[in-house]
Amino acid sequence: MSRRTIRVLAGIAAAGITLTACGVGGGSDSDDTETQQRAGSCELSEEATSDEPVTGEVAGEITFQTTALKQDFSPYFETVIAEFEEMHPDVTVNWQDDPGDASFTQRLVTDAQSCQLPDVVNLNQITAYALYRENFLLDLDVKAPEIGDAFIPSVWDSLVMPGIDSHYVLPWYWGLTGIQTFNTALMERAGLDPSTPPTTIDEQFDAAAQIAETSGGEFFAFSANPMWRLPSDWQLMNVEITNEDETEFTFADDPAALHWTERMAELYQAGALPADTISSSDDPTTLYSQGRIVWGSTNASSLRFVQESNAEVYAATGVASLLSERGHAFQDGQLIAVPSTSDNPAAALAFAEYLLSPEKQSEFISDERISNFPSTEESLSIPKLTEITGDDALAQANRLSVELAQNAENAFIYAWSDAVNSAIIGEIQLAMQGDKSPQEALDAAQDKANDILSQG
Amino acid sequence: MARGGAALYRAWWVPFLWVGPAIVAVAVWGIFPFVNTVLLSFTDAKPLGGGGAFVGLDNYARLLDDPDFWLATKNSVLYAVFAVPLLVLLPLILAQLVFKKIPGIGFFRSAFYTPVLASMVAVGLVWQNLLSDQGPINTALGKLHLIDDAVPFLSDSTLILASAIALTVWKGLGWYMIFYLAALANVPRDLYEAAELDGAGPVRRFIHITIPGVRLTMMLIGILSGIGSLRVFTEIYVLGGATGGPGGQARTLPFYIRDAALDPIAGNAGYGAAISVALFAMTCVLALLAHKFGSKED
Known part of the structure; x- marks a missing residue:
């Protein structure tokens, strides 16, 4: 076999490796009449499928x-x-x-x-x-x-x-989800009163704007990546995220969602949020432990990490509820x-x-x-x-x-899948960076989310 | 010349027995997934539960109208265009530097190879820290009064891509350096001595002796690094986050395949397979270009 032939075969084999490595799996076809007897391509036992x-x-x-x-x-x-x-x-x-x-x-x-x-x-x-x-x-x-x-x-x-x-x-x-953890020392440096923390998302945004004005870029309000705030912020603000049976996203038509997006964009551009975290997957608890942001996780369990990683920040940590218009915590x-x-x-x-x-x-x-x-x-x-x-x-x-x-509710949105999350968060990020207007971003996010939903 | 006695008494199927395990492995992990992916691309199969109805060329038609696909394609091509030349040339220069047998050179060879051994996620996190707004690089640039505001390495999609390319190149240097060290050992030393006697300096010797001497290795590295560049995912994920940079603007094709195909609720494995086939076609083009480049030597 010539070197030339070997090279051609090697090239094709290498390309084949690429395709197989990037390939995606998929289940086999299933007959509707057999749906209950099968799960994907797996045969189910009588014990699993009977009505007993x-x-x-x-x-x-x-x-x-x-x-x-x-x-x-x-x-x-x-x-x-x-x-x-x-x-x-x-x-x-x-x-x-x-x-x-x-x-x-x-x-x-x-x-x-x-x-x-x-x-x-x-x-x-x-x-x-x-x-x-x-x-x-x-x-x-x-x-x-x-x-x-x-x-x-x-x-x-x-x-x-x-x-x-x-x-x-x-x-x-x-x-x-429904509590806020905050660094009282940083709040005081920003001229905020830690004994009266915000009770609504909007009040928290007001405080974040004040932090931007007073911190001189030394610390920030919270992580910029909207993935840490959605959909829970919208749920706390009673945004109508989907229709009742979760077959369609409707948030772009809700003024509260627009208001939220506008304010996030303002805060980002004012320097209230660390710019390099706009798409970062870093857990806010890490930033909080480093003393870089005022508000940490909304989950109490994250405080154990803070306690272990930075005793000073932990000692300065305050805790309060943040239930906004909803009035209930989520479980x-x-x-x-x-x-x-x-x-x-x-x-x-x-x-x-x-x-x-x-x-x-x-x-x-x-x-x-x-x-x-x-x-x-x-x-x-x-x-x-x-x-x-x-x-x-x-x-x-x-x-x-x-x-x-005692009165927490499970408000999980099943339609908010990973793909939907990426699509919505991505558009909000563009609005925050000023590449799109908040309404354009919300409309595009909703279109993408509904498009993804229709494929499911 | 007479053949060995034992070979005369082997049954015809014995050679197949030797290569059988390899054939089975290639069939199961290479050929089957390949064919399955191509077939899937003509269906609307979901990641779970089947439902793969034949949809003809719909997935390919959708590709043509999908701006996210074209953005990911552009990013993947740019990745290869910038990363491949760097990964072909820089390891060669590095290999040339550490090829000389001088005391302590083993330390440098090991040091350059160390990043290869680390996981991409681990080194990605280190780079993320280095490139953050308050990280060492921005701090140093600020102290040198070269910048007023932090360079947005992690919040600008173009810079995320550039940083990811730099990370890929940095991590790949040691790996491809090993290839070149092996190739350099096969370049006849007397060619260098003759050129030196003729008055050729180090640069001319590098251009006229070293490069032709390792040309086939360069082609191999070009193909391997090209394929690697087209398959980049982790670097973008670590530096650009789960969305692939703000708005997904730094997503590469493998990243987009994940988003389009693998979501268990709303993923479309058929469409993801069509993107995979498109990526395959790009890889074929790259392999053919490399072949054409290598053929000139023949």
Whole structure:
């Protein structure tokens, strides 16, 4: 074979590698009449597809997957698994942990495509929705009708998928959106009174404008990337983001969304926000810990990171609610699901129920390293949540969170997928940089979001 | 000449047995995904659950009218146009510098190779810190009174692309330097000695002896770095964030494939596959150009 031929073949092979590496997967065709018997290209068992509860023998080997918990909580899970296996000697639980990074959903989707989903899986709402839509999750109201009895009613009731009343996921530990954490020392330097923090998004923007005027670029109000503020800011401002059944985005027609975008653009151009964070994926907690921004995360659990990384900033941290026009905090949490592809659904459901039992959740949430809430009513009365002492930022945040948790609502927007998020955030970024007017950006964002939605 | 005795008694299928595992591996991880991607590009398949109805050339027609696709294509081409020449020339100069056998040169060879061993995410984060508004580079430029305001390396889409190219080149230098070190070892030393006797200086020796001597390696590096440039994702993601710079203006084709195809709720795997095929076509063009360039030597 000549060198010339070798070169041609090498070139074609190299190009082929590029295509296969950039290729994307896709499921096989499915017949509508078989939809309920299949999930993607996976055949489902009679036990998974019948209209009867799962009553089979609790036996067999199951895989349990958590998200980013192995490093810190291995002893807890090893104990839970050992206890369960002792109660059910015919069951073997294999535990695996996903790092929970940006590729989490894609990894789980790949597992689903290849019919390799774990039997009991810890996931977030968007991933759960993606799996539910393709029939990958068991209908718990049918398969385990009483499994939801122990959960906090408001949490359990809010965990239905859009447009239906059935439950496909179980709530686990959860956090709140609705508090603000702020650096009181920087506030004072900006001439703001930390004892009267803003109570609405608009008031926070007013304070941010004052920070721009007084900080001289030494510190800023909050991260510039709108991805950290949407959709929660719009939800707190009662923006009509979608229509009722989440089949169409409508935010561009809402004056509150326009007002929000205009103000974000003004703040960015006035130097209230660190310019180099406009598209950065850096968590605001990192910037906050460095003393670069006045407002940190809206999630109380982030304070533990601040405490560990910068004691001075932590000592200066104030905590208050920021519920704006909405008046309620939002809850968003980790879920547990049992995929319909499980070979041992009885064992999987039994393990999920044991893991989420009041007893086990009380043990888990009692761990001082966890700043989240349990999903069972009984576990809410553990001393850690009812007898909070101390006056540091974490204690304040925990007390406030317990208070807000009483009427928190799950306001998750299933239509706000990752692709929609990128499209909307991208247009807002252009408005902030002055490349588009706020209304043009909102219109373009809405068109793109609806275009993406129509493909789903 | 008589062949070895054992070979005479081998069954006809024995050679296939030796190459069988490789053929299976290539078929499973190379040919099947390739064919699958091409077929998918004619469907509206979703990332999950099938639904891949045949849509003919719709995905390709959509490509032509999709401004985001053309922006990503422009960015990918620009990436290759700037990164490839730098990745062909700079490692050669670097290799030339560390090729000499002098005491302590091993340290420099190792030092130049170190970035290759680090993960792109890790070095990307270091670069992000260096390039931030209050980072060392802007601080140094400010102290030297070269700038009044921080250079927006991380908030201007063009500068994000330029920074990502610089990162790709910096990280690739050590890797391609190794290729050149191997190639330089094969260039006859007497050519250099003869040229030196004829009065050729270092620059003329580099142009007239070194470059022709490593020309095939240059072509190989051109192809490899070109393919690498067309597949860039991580650098843009780390420096430009999840949107690929403000408004997604710094997105490359692989970045756009992710956005268009992989969202489990609204992704369109068929359209993503069509973009992949377009990227494949670009890679073929690059390979053919490199082949044409290399053919001149024959």
